[in-house]
Amino acid sequence: MVNTITCIIVTKSFHLLAFTLLLLFPATFFIKTTSGCGCNGTGAGSGAGSGSKSSLKTPPKNHHLVFADPRIAKVYPVIQKFKKTITSDPLGVTKTWVGPNVCNYTGFFCESPPDNKSAIALASVDFNGFHLRAPSLHGFLNQLPDLAIFHANSNHFSGTISPDLAANLPYLYELDLSNNLFSGQFPVSILAVKTLSFLDLRFNSFAGSVPPELFTMELDALFLNNNEFTDGLPDFFAARYHYLSLANNKFAGQIPGSISAALSGASEVLLLNNTFSGCLPYEIGFSEDILVIDASSNRLTGPLPFSFGELKKAEVLSFAGNLMYGNVPEEVCGLGNLTSLCLADNYFSQIGPVCMGLVASGVLDVRNNCIPGLPFQRSIYDCLDFFSSPRYCG
16 A cells, blocks of 8 residues: 555656656657556566666667658668768868758758658758768768769769669669769679669779670760770660760770760760770761760871761860861851861861851861861871871771
């Protein structure tokens, strides 16, 4: 009887204290009510010892945080762990990575995931221009399961790319790791991300061959420029690019004619500053949506294909700094939208009246060629030496 009265008194006192604290701290104080008072060792601590021992347990970590959605709660510790690996944050963005409202962190954006329109999930990370430094993205990028977009241009990230991207990121369609400190071989784990439509690895130190499978992925945009990639392009392309940039690498060999299918809807194609050789494929001329082609500073030879006169939307065509020769097609010079046609530093030997008009207007640059009657051409000895040897596309 005494124990029962004591239990009632303790219980009433506890509830009164709890009610008082709840009034004072409504947003942070939470109490789980149970049936039974626990004075006899049952009730709240059922299955885990006596009630007195249960009340002394250490509260679970982050027990005071309230998240907008279980999906947000899942990525919270991932972000906090990654935050601890960041060694430089000149803009102080990680100072905002505090508390349960992950969707308000600088660089993090939330949306409803495709599989549950009533849920809230971390859908996008945009670190562009933050200049963060961390030894690796592994354990972070691959642990954000609802991520659709990851942009990290102009940071100081390095290390390897997680091998399980495809398995863990079923919605990822934009991946931008440009202008960082990544190196080594092409990150092959990217090849398994079949949802990807935008890939940007520019301005890193990746090297070696690019797997042919990359060019069979259904990418809208592929940026590999300013790395150290080598070897040639595959004979087969399954992609349909809007933007393709392979510039400033060490790609070699011929540009395959099959690339024309990949460029059928392309607007910009940048192949400059490599060591591509052989002739330009005439099939590229059927890529009617192209606005810009720059294949300057390679070792391309042969004439400029007449088919390029079908690039009706073209604004900029540059093939300067190659070994091209022959007549400059009037059909190309007659393209109505051209603002720049750069053929300097080649061995072209003749232009017609339409092209001459573009020279006069400054649209066509044919300096340092072998065209009689025009200023700033190669010496006759240089031209004779070049034409003294047979030239082939192969």
